[in-house]
Every structure is written in structure tokens, then in C-alpha cells.
Amino acid sequence: MPATPSPNQNHLLAALPSAEFELLAPHLELVALPLGEMLYEPDRQLQHAYFPTTAIISLLHVMESGASAESAGVGNEGVVGVSLFMGGETTTSSAVVQTAGHAYRLDRRWLMQEFNRSGLLQRLLLRYTQALMTQMSQTAACNRHHSVEQQLCRWLLLTQDRVAQRELVITQELIAGMLGVRREGVTEAAGNLQRAGCISYRRGHIAVLDRAGLESRSCECYALVKKELARLLSDVRYRQEATAAGR
Template identity: 65%
Template sequence: MAGQPTPQPQENHLLEALPESDYKRIQPMLEHVHMPLGHTLYESGGQLQHVYFPTTSIVSLLYVLESGASAEIAVVGNEGVLGISLFMGGETTPSRAVVQSAGYGYRMKSNLLKLEFNRSGAMMHLLLRYTQALITQMTQTAVCNRHHSIEQQLCRWLLLSLDRLPANDLHMTQELIANMLGVRREGVTEAAGKLQRAGMIEYSRGHIRVLNRPKLEKTVCECYKVVKTEFDRLLPDMKRHHQ
């Protein structure tokens, strides 16, 4: 935004965790990009031209059914990268990537990322550990959607989003949240109302402010802790940098 400093690449925790020599080598390959709310970075089945390293934005990975219905399978923010299929041996992905919280990030051409990955250095090891953590998030999301209440799912979604943002505020309509969670809007309205009456959040006109995070963490199901613990275990350098 006008008047605000441009986010630097190292505001992405993966990029910051790189050794200085590796970071300096790839820095000229990084292109600063705006990531507006609702923007689709790639469609399911589409050819991936870039990988994205968010800095101040959050992106949802969605699986879209033939009917057009969708559900979120993971969120990626300043802790990670979008486009893991490029360095995992594929050129396309079955998911859609949509910006759920507007902001900025950096992108890198796919051929350059693959060259860097094939160096078998720090970047490769960091990306592989991140991929394992992301798979854990996807797996736990599937379990959560099957076994836990909409209220617990909403708490998980809020906490995962907050972990990837610098403040306690999110701009997101109930309709978009319902699409992310793959549930009816009425269910989100009821769950958000319960959290608001309990003093955990304040919700108005697409703006959500978390008022009591400790209480939110007590209400959330075990899925949030499983995902966070795995990220901290697999990416200890990032955890140390951002405590």
C-alpha cells in the first residue's frame, strides 16, 4: 500500500532460514508481487509457471469438485511456499490456490526453482522438510473436517491464519469462510456467534478480530497443535528465528 515499506523477501520464513550465501544467490531471481484478495494463483491441472513465497498474504489450497463446490485442504502464508509439485516431480497440481488474505509475496520462475532444488543444498532440504509439514496439515485438515464440529474447525482456521499474519485481524466474509471449510454459511454464522458471545472474537462486516487467543486455543481441537508441533519439529531454524 502507498506510504508503507515494501515487504522484503526474508519476511518469508523459508527464505530467511536459508544460509546467507544461498539467499544472496537466489535474491535476484525473486520478483515482488501483489496478491489481492480472491486472486487465483493457479488452477487445478494448470501448468505451474512460478512458485510463490508469501510475505504478508495468506493463500488457501482448495480442492474443487466437478459440481463447483470446494473445500480448503491447507493454508500457506509467510511460513512457506506455493507450488511444491514443481520440485516433487510434477508440473501440475490437483488443487486451486486462492488468496484468502490480501498482501504481498515474491515469486520465482519454475525453471529457476528446479535448478536451485537440484543443487541438493540447503534449499532442497528446507523445501523437503516444509513439504512434509504441509502434508501433515493436509492430513489433519481431512481428519478435522470429518470428526470435529464447525466451531472447532473455525477455531483451527483462525489460529492457523493468525500464525501467518502480523496482527490479530482478518478480513474475510462468512461466505468465504464457509467455502474454505466446505460447510453451509449458516453453520459458520452460528459458530462465529458462539465465539463472539464467549468473548473470543469480534466479527463485523467481513472483519474478524481475535480478542482472546488463549481461550481460542483452549476451545480448538487437537488438530491445530498437531500441525503446529510438526512445523516446529521439521523447521527448527524458522522456529528459533521467530520466537
């Protein structure tokens, strides 16, 4: 957790060659993202793409009934707002800050200009977008077939991968909203994990004690999504090793 935030904490930005990065750098704006902030919602025109460094954003769907479900999460491995360069401009989902932190944002016009000009940036963003699709479609299958406890494990692991910290700051209520289940269901599953020594928690804080334990209790979806993300971004070279090496 460096005192001075750097765009290089975001894997996509860090993967750009210096020449390309220098063109974008002047237009990158560091913003603080408080918990719960909505970066976009259905039908609202997106103005910026967000490259998270320490923040985590959930892409979630809110149904007519009020129920919600996360289709994917975005941390320092990715970017929020792919619909800008995909051409749709808006989406049917919302993007909500799930873990407070920072992100660099880029005005859509600069993003588009570089996307159309630079084959490398385009290639990078499209490959990331495919990883995002993998996450979404795997979540669809996971929601159908796996238990709350398995999904909680998956969610905790994916989230921890993005913050590189032992302790996550989030309430069970919020997790329930992401997974699309009852808060009580999360309480029960978390209780099991705590008794098993995998995690420990207190009022809004969850510490991961035993990653291997979580992995074995998780469904296959965690490993699959993680592997696919690694594959799709594996051949990119990092400009600096600052935030590279990844976990």
C-alpha cells in the same frame, strides 16, 4: 508490517544462508496478490513458486458439485507450488489468495536449478513439504470428526499465526468456502465465539480477542499442526532476525 517488504519476511527464504540467498535474490520478484486471485488451478502448468510474506493462500479442492474444501493454507511459513520440485508440474487442487498481501515469486527454472544444486534449499523445501502433508492429512481427519465450531477456531488460529495481526479481513462466506460448510454454519459458530468473548467481528473483519479461549474451543488439530510445523523447521537458522523468532 514494514513499509518496505523484504524476502526475509518469508521464513523459508530467511532460513537460507547468505551465499545461497544471494544466488536466488536477483530472481525474486515482489508481487501483490489481491483477494481471490487464483495462483494455479488443476491441470494448469505452474510457472512460478510463490513465497508469501503478508499474503495467505488456500489450497483448495472444488468438487463437481461446486462444493469446495481447503486441504491446507500457506502463509509466510511456506511456499506455494511444491509440485514444481516434487516433479508433478500440476496438481488436482487450486491455489487461491485468501488474504490479500504480497509474495515473492520465483521462476520455476531458477527454483529447479537451485533445488538440484543446493542440498540445503532442497532439504528446506522437502521438510516444509512434509509439514504441508501433515496439514493435509490432519485436515482429512478433522473434516471427518470435528464440529464446525472447532474447525472455525482451528482456522482462525492458524490464520492469525500467519498474519501476526489482531484483525483478519475476511467474510464468513469465504471462511465457509474454505471449511466446506454452509455460510450459516459459520455465522452461528462465529456468533457463539463472539458471545463467549473470544472474537469480535463486523462485516468482513474478525478480531481475535482471546487466543487461549479459541485454543480451548478448538480441536487438537490446531496444536498438532502448529507443533509439527515448528518441529520440521526448528533446526533451520535464520539469516536475519528480522522476521524470525516467529510467533
